[in-house]
Amino acid sequence: MTTRATIADVARLAGVHAGTVSRALNPKTEGRVNRATVARVRRAAKQLGYTPNSIARGLRTSSSLTVGVVVPDLTNPIFPPMVRGIESALAPRGYSAVIVNTDGRDDLERLLVDSLLQRQVDGLIFATGHSEHAAAAEVFERGIKAVMVNRDARGIPFPAVVGDDAAGIRDVLDHLAALGHRRVVHLAGPASFSTGTIRAAAFVTRCAELGLEGRVVAAAAYSVDEGTRLTRGVLGDPADRPTAIVAGNDLLALGAYHALRAEGLRCPDDVSVVGFNDMPFAGDFQPPMTTVRVPHFDLGAEAARLLLGQLEAEATGVSPVRIVLPVHLVVRGSTAPPDQVHAAPG
Amino acid sequence: MTTRATIADVARLAGVHAGTVSRALNPKTEGRVNRATVARVRRAAKQLGYTPNSIARGLRTSSSLTVGVVVPDLTNPIFPPMVRGIESALAPRGYSAVIVNTDGRDDLERLLVDSLLQRQVDGLIFATGHSEHAAAAEVFERGIKAVMVNRDARGIPFPAVVGDDAAGIRDVLDHLAALGHRRVVHLAGPASFSTGTIRAAAFVTRCAELGLEGRVVAAAAYSVDEGTRLTRGVLGDPADRPTAIVAGNDLLALGAYHALRAEGLRCPDDVSVVGFNDMPFAGDFQPPMTTVRVPHFDLGAEAARLLLGQLEAEATGVSPVRIVLPVHLVVRGSTAPPDQVHAAPG
DNA sequence: GTGAAAGCGCTAACAG
DNA sequence: CTGTTAGCGCTTTCAC
Numbered sequence: 246m247t248t249r250a251t252i253a254d255v256a257r258l259a260g261v262h263a264g265t266v267s268r269a270l271n272p273k274t275e276g277r278v279n280r281a282t283v284a285r286v287r288r289a290a291k292q293l294g295y296t297p298n299s300i301a302r303g304l305r306t307s308s309s310l311t312v313g314v315v316v317p318d319l320t321n322p323i324f325p326p327m328v329r330g331i332e333s334a335l336a337p338r339g340y341s342a343v344i345v346n347t348d349g350r351d352d353l354e355r356l357l358v359d360s361l362l363q364r365q366v367d368g369l370i371f372a373t374g375h376s377e378h379a380a381a382a383e384v385f386e387r388g389i390k391a392v393m394v395n396r397d398a399r400g401i402p403f404p405a406v407v408g409d410d411a412a413g414i415r416d417v418l419d420h421l422a423a424l425g426h427r428r429v430v431h432l433a434g435p436a437s438f439s440t441g442t443i444r445a446a447a448f449v450t451r452c453a454e455l456g457l458e459g460r461v462v463a464a465a466a467y468s469v470d471e472g473t474r475l476t477r478g479v480l481g482d483p484a485d486r487p488t489a490i491v492a493g494n495d496l497l498a499l500g501a502y503h504a505l506r507a508e509g510l511r512c513p514d515d516v517s518v519v520g521f522n523d524m525p526f527a528g529d530f531q532p533p534m535t536t537v538r539v540p541h542f543d544l545g546a547e548a549a550r551l552l553l554g555q556l557e558a559e560a561t562g563v564s565p566v567r568i569v570l571p572v573h574l575v576v577r578g579s580t581a582p583p584d585q586v587h588a589a590p591g
Numbered sequence: 592m593t594t595r596a597t598i599a600d601v602a603r604l605a606g607v608h609a610g611t612v613s614r615a616l617n618p619k620t621e622g623r624v625n626r627a628t629v630a631r632v633r634r635a636a637k638q639l640g641y642t643p644n645s646i647a648r649g650l651r652t653s654s655s656l657t658v659g660v661v662v663p664d665l666t667n668p669i670f671p672p673m674v675r676g677i678e679s680a681l682a683p684r685g686y687s688a689v690i691v692n693t694d695g696r697d698d699l700e701r702l703l704v705d706s707l708l709q710r711q712v713d714g715l716i717f718a719t720g721h722s723e724h725a726a727a728a729e730v731f732e733r734g735i736k737a738v739m740v741n742r743d744a745r746g747i748p749f750p751a752v753v754g755d756d757a758a759g760i761r762d763v764l765d766h767l768a769a770l771g772h773r774r775v776v777h778l779a780g781p782a783s784f785s786t787g788t789i790r791a792a793a794f795v796t797r798c799a800e801l802g803l804e805g806r807v808v809a810a811a812a813y814s815v816d817e818g819t820r821l822t823r824g825v826l827g828d829p830a831d832r833p834t835a836i837v838a839g840n841d842l843l844a845l846g847a848y849h850a851l852r853a854e855g856l857r858c859p860d861d862v863s864v865v866g867f868n869d870m871p872f873a874g875d876f877q878p879p880m881t882t883v884r885v886p887h888f889d890l891g892a893e894a895a896r897l898l899l900g901q902l903e904a905e906a907t908g909v910s911p912v913r914i915v916l917p918v919h920l921v922v923r924g925s926t927a928p929p930d931q932v933h934a935a936p937g
Numbered sequence: 938g939t940g941a942a943a944g945c946g947c948t949a950a951c952a953g
Numbered sequence: 954c955t956g957t958t959a960g961c962g963c964t965t966t967c968a969c
Contacts, residue, residue, distance in 0.1 A: 251962055262940045267964055274964095279938055299709045300655060301962035303646050304945050311689075311710075319671040322871065326666055329692060341706065343657075343689050346675060360687065363645045364657075387640075499875055525668065529845055531877035597946055608956050613948055620948095625954060647946035650961050 250293035259289035266290070270297070303365060312552060313361035314344045315354065315380070316372045321467075321496075322524040323541050324372065327394065330545025331370060338553055340367070347373055349466070354380040362389070368552045370545075374398040374405070375437040390555045394548035395541070396439045402565035404555070406548040408572045410440055411447035413537035416574040417491055417519050418451040420535075424582045426489040426517065430460045432475050432501065434467050434493035444493055444521065460487070464497055472500020473507075480508055480516075488516060488583035495520035495527055495536055498579075502530070513581035523575055533577035540570055596639035605635035612636075616643065649711060658898060659707035660690045661700065661726070662718045667813075667842075668870040669887050670718065673740065676891025677716060684899055686713070693719055695812070700726040708735070714898045716891075720744040720751070721783040736901045740894035741887070742785045748911035750901070752894040754918045756786055757793035759883035762920040763837055763865050764797040764805075766881075771928045772835040772863065776806045778821050778847065780813050780839035790839055790867065806833070810843055818846020819853075826854055834862060834929035841866035841873055841882055844925075848876070859927035869921055878924035885918050 256263040261282060268274040269286040278286075289295075303309040314331055316324045332342055345361065347354040354373060358380045361369065369389065371381055374396035381398045384391050397405035421429060431448040434441030445461050452459030462479060464471040472492060480486060492498035498520030505512050512518050512532055520527060520536035527534040547568055602609040607628060614620040615632040624632075635641075649655040660677055662670045678688055691707065693700040700719060704726045707715065715735065717727055720742035727744045730737050743751035767775060777794040780787030791807050798805030808825060810817040818838060826832060838844035844866030851858050858864050858878055866873060866882035873880040893914055 252964095253962080263962090264941080264964075265939055268939085271964085277938070282938080296705060296709050298650075298711060298962055300646055300649050300711045301945090302964075304644075304650050304947090304962080305964045307945070309646060319665075319674060320871070322668065322671075325668075325671060328665060332692065341689060341691075341710070343687060345687075346678065359642060363642050364687070365644060365646045499872075502875070525666070526845075526872060526876070529848070529877060530872070530875050531879070533877070598948095599946080609946090610948075610957075611955055614955085617948085623954070628954080644946055647961090648948075650946080650963090651948045653961070 249298070250290075250295040251298070252295070254293055255286065255289045255295050258293060259286045261286065307365075308367050309365040310340050311364065311366045312340055312342055312549070313358070313364075313366040313369045314342045314372070315358065315361075315369060316344060316346055317349050318346050319344065322526075323395075323522050323539070326525070326541040327372060327545035330542035330547075331394075331549040332545075333542070334546040334549035334553065340553070342370075349373075351377075351379055355383065358384060368392075368556050370394055370548050370552055371398070371403070372396070374439060375435075376400075377437070390552065392548050392552045392555070394544055395539075397567070399439065404551050404564065404566040404568070406544050406551060406568045406570065407439070408539040408544065409569050410443040410572075413521060413539070413572040413574070414444050414447035414491070415451045416572075417521075417537060418448065418455060418457065420574055420576065420580065421489050421491070421517065421519070422455045422457060424489075424517070424580060426457070426583050428458045428487045429489045429491060430462060430479050430487040432472060432490060432492045432497045433461050433463045434497070435465060436463060438467075441493060448491060464493060467494050467496050469496050469500040469503065472497035473504045474500070476501040476504035477508070480504065480510070486516070489580070490516060490518045492518065492520050495522045495524045495534065498534060498536065499530065502579075513579050515584060517580040517583070519580055527575075528577055530579075532579045535577045535580040536575055537572050538575050539572050543570055595644070596636075596641040597644070598641070600639055601632065601635045601641050604639060605632045607632065653711075654713050655711040656686050657710065657712045658686055658688055658895070659704070659710075659712040659715045660688045660718070661704065661707075661715060662690060662692055663695050664692050665690065668872075669741075669868050669885070672871070672887040673718060673891035676888035676893075677740075677895040678891075679888075680892040680895035680899065686899070688716075695719075697723075697725055701729065704730060708733075714738075714902050716740055716894050716898060717744070717749070718742070720785060721781075722746075723783070736898065738894050738898045738901070740890055741885075743913070745785065750897050750910065750912040750914070752890050752897060752914045752916065753785070754885040754890065755915050756789040756918075759867060759885070759918040759920070760790050760793035760837070761797045762918075763867075763883060764794065764801060764803065766920055766922065766926065767835050767837070767863065767865070768801045768803060770835075770863070770926060772803070773929075774804045774833045775835045775837060776808060776825050776833040778818060778836060778838045778843045779807050779809045780843070781811060782809060784813075787839060794837060810839060813840050813842050815842050815846040815849065818843035819850045820846070822847040822850035823854070826850065826856070832862070835926070836862060836864045838864065838866050841868045841870045841880060844880060844882065845876065848925075859925050861930060863926040863929070865926055874921075874923055876925075881923045881926040882921055883918050884921050886916055889916055 256266045269278045269283045345357040369391035374393045378398040393405040433445040523536045523538035602612045615624045615629045691703040715737035720739045722745045724744035739751040779791040869882045869884035
């Protein structure tokens with residue numbers, strides 16, 4: 246790597262002092278420099294192929310123009326859109342993101358957050374919120390700016406941007422009730438996640454309001470396998486079988502598909518299934534999945550904007566804002582009226 | 592953010608000089624320091640919650656322990672596994688990755704690569720290789736270390752890690768021929784991508800070897816919509832209709848599904864379809880997709896290891912290695928013997 | 938409007 | 954084994 250031109254090289258070529266080059270090249274201070282000088286410096290910089298060393302700048306200004314993004318697993322299809330949303334808001338302000346995957350492990354998360362902090366990120370975006378969120382708590386204690394996205398962390402007053410989970414579940418239940426379903430089960434996400442508890446609570450409430458017979462079973466994780474396992478359990482007694490399954494997310498719903506198929510049951514003919522998130526390609530599944538669309542890109546973009554606001558407003562005060570973005574039901578092929586013959590209450 | 596402890600603070604508390612702290616805390620130089628002193632320094636560091644500022648370190652050592660990863664679009668499901676593979680190889684060596692999305696735009700890519708370089712990344716991993724790859728060419732000219740992954744860039748002698756595209760296509764064609772197909776079309780990826788040309792060439796060759804009647808139509812992009820558009824064209828004359836479609840990747844195959852459905856044709860009953868990549872959830876599509884599994888995680892990991900090798904071996908020479916990882920056919924539900932009645936050659 | 942000088946936090950010679 | 958001294962490349966007072 247041929248050694249890169251520094252500000253001193255440019256200064257020499259332009260016949261001015263390094264300080265002047267710095268001022269001339271920075272849009273904010275460019276006004277304080279003679280226009281002719283600015284032009285001369287620009288020319289010299291271009292000729293040398295000069296690009297500022299942002300590491301050096303960061304050391305001086307103690308800001309890296311970098312934010313850390315903490316996700317459980319990039320491989321979960323809801324996160325890439327969120328990350329792109331984050332970047333879309335960051336890029337115009339000159340910030341970039343560095344992403345880490347925790348795989349849901351708290352100890353790993355603390356290590357990763359530490360490494361992010363060593364890299365002097367200016368702030369953090371957590372997509373990993375949960376109830377005993379050690380990493381986030383520690384970050385908060387150290388007075389570092391951060392925001393939560395998608396899920397929030399109970400008791401940690403970072404601002405959060407989330408989808409309207411309760412409204413989503415209400416829409417699902419209304420749809421199912423309109424179709425004629427009366428016996429419904431909810432595959433609830435882990436209780437340690439706000440999405441898990443909020444969706445489950447909304448499920449219980451709405452079932453009561455609609456006079457549905459609703460049951461909640463709790464998943465240990467948002468995964469396909471958990472969905473399969475839980476659904477298998479729920480299908481036990483044919484007489485007592487639910488006519489619809491409301492999954493806590495699309496992965497659990499996919500697991501329900503698998504269990505149904507393994508039991509020789511058809512979806513939606515025998516059992517309706519609905520997911521949550523509308524992950525990419527949900528419409529291409531077998532059957533196309535009825536689910537709740539969560540605007541993950543917007544969630545990310547909004548979270549990034551919020552963080553940028555915190556960073557630029559030098560005020561230290563953290564206001565525990567909670568931005569709730571609307572979601573909406575997407576009806577596809579995994580829901581249908583219940584089979585009257587078999588589904589009639591015993 | 593309470594101002595963080597620096598090495599000077601630790602030195603003061605431990606009653607030693609800053610240089611000694613630096614040595615004591617660095618595993619490589621720790622041996623040159625009295626064990627008692629090391630212990631004292633460690634204690635002081637811990638007490639102050641000291642974490643080294645890697646920006647400052649980077650400025651001094653001119654290495655950021657960061658690599659840039661250039662992808663077309665993180666939202667394309669083949670990239671998250673690749674990125675995780677990259678990170679899995681980087682993390683143990685203390686490196687982290689910063690990812691940028693080009694959306695296939697060359698101008699954007701150059702801008703993004705520039706910003707990566709300003710951030711002093713130690714090297715680059717391009718998942719965006721194509722024939723007139725301006726950004727990569729420029730990087731090469733500047734003597735910066737980089738590797739290509741998944742696709743390579745013609746004429747740019749960076750090392751590359753790719754899947755065995757030709758073998759994959761051969762397996763697909765052998766499978767189709769064994770099923771009894773004789774008239775096959777290939778939805779080829781863009782000719783500017785190595786994956787596009789290699790797969791298309793292998794298709795032509797193998798068709799000849801097997802005595803199949805093979806036709807190639809070229810896609811403008813690896814997208815679902817292109818797949819739909821192309822398939823619609825190919826379906827034109829029922830008498831001349833292919834019995835199987837070999838798509839350049841899973842997205843094109845998915846587009847073929849859509850077109851078939853729109854035409855009232857069933858897959859695999861009327862037309863077989865095969866994809867390439869085995870993207871996540873390909874087995875959950877309607878029908879479950881027969882495709883070629885490409886080990887994206889391993890591709891990423893291998894590429895990262897290769898880059899690390901380049902970075903640590905101070906030798907400037909670039910050896911244009913080309914690592915080809917095996918792929919394998921995954922037979923699922925989108926391929927079946929051709930319908931004898933309709934498929935009989937006119 | 939521009940030069941001079943200091944210093945961000947760290948590491949790497951060089952002494953001793 | 955440890956202290957001293959420089960300096961990475963940049964921005965930012967402070968003079969003039």
